[in-house]
Amino acid sequence: FAIFADVRERTLRPTVVTYNAAISAHQKVQLWEKVILLLEDVRAVELLPDVISYNAAISACEAAMSFPLTLGLLLDMRKANLKPDVITYSTAISACERAEDWEHAMVLLGEMRRCNVDPDLICYNAALSACEKGARWETALHLAARMLRRGPFPDAFSLAGVAGACGRARRW
Numbered sequence: 001f002a003i004f005a006d007v008r009e010r011t012l013r014p015t016v017v018t019y020n021a022a023i024s025a026h027q028k029v030q031l032w033e034k035v036i037l038l039l040e041d042v043r044a045v046e047l048l049p050d051v052i053s054y055n056a057a058i059s060a061c062e063a064a065m066s067f068p069l070t071l072g073l074l075l076d077m078r079k080a081n082l083k084p085d086v087i088t089y090s091t092a093i094s095a096c097e098r099a100e101d102w103e104h105a106m107v108l109l110g111e112m113r114r115c116n117v118d119p120d121l122i123c124y125n126a127a128l129s130a131c132e133k134g135a136r137w138e139t140a141l142h143l144a145a146r147m148l149r150r151g152p153f154p155d156a157f158s159l160a161g162v163a164g165a166c167g168r169a170r171r172w
Contacts, residue, residue: 016047023056032060036069051082058091067099083115090122097126102134109143121152128161132168140165 019042026034039057042049054077061069074092077084084092089112096105105127112119119127124147131140140162147154154162166172 014045014047016042016050016053019047020050020052020056023053023060027056027060027063030060030063032057032064032066032069035060039073049080049082051077051085051088054080054082055085055087055091058088058095062091062095062098065095065098067095067101070095071104084117086112086117086120086123089117090120090126093123093126093130097130097133100130100133102127102130102136102139105130106139119152121155121158124152125155125157125161128158128165132161132164135165135168137162137165137169137171 019038023035023038026032026038035057039049039053042053054073058070058073058077061073070092074084074088077088089108093105093108096102096108109119109123109127112123124143128140128143131137131143144154144158144162147158
């Protein structure tokens with residue numbers, strides 16, 4: 001990227017913060033390919049991407065409906081010994097929902113529990129929507145029951161996901 005080449009020529013050293021700003025800017029205008037290139041560039045200049053770097057990249061790939069890249073970035077994040085946060089997981093589970101992959105959504109919810117990251121309403125609603133698309137009514141009911149026991153309390157979108165899953169499976 002020209003701006004970073006110019007910075008390096010002037011003996012200034014870009015930081016993870018400056019890269020994160022560029023990654024976030026490209027993510028906001030849905031240029032996911034540039035986001036991936038910037039993330040690679042961070043490593044090329046011997047900087048370490050952080051959770052913010054990965055969250056922006058994962059969000060860009062989710063918005064571009066690139067499910068494999070989204071999960072690949074989550075794997076890269078783990079390999080870099082970075083701890084995904086609720087934003088990371090909610091975005092990845094939303095990618096699963098878009099891909100109609102309820103199984104990966106459930107795996108990620110389970111991983112959140114193992115990593116002591118509390119799922120928020122966005123995580124649960126995306127997982128419930130994935131269950132709806134897959135007609136996984138039992139899984140949807142189980143998730144809703146878990147929400148009632150542990151929180152967050154289901155909202156209208158949660159209940160619509162459960163009802164939709166039951167409807168698609170013809171389990172009224």
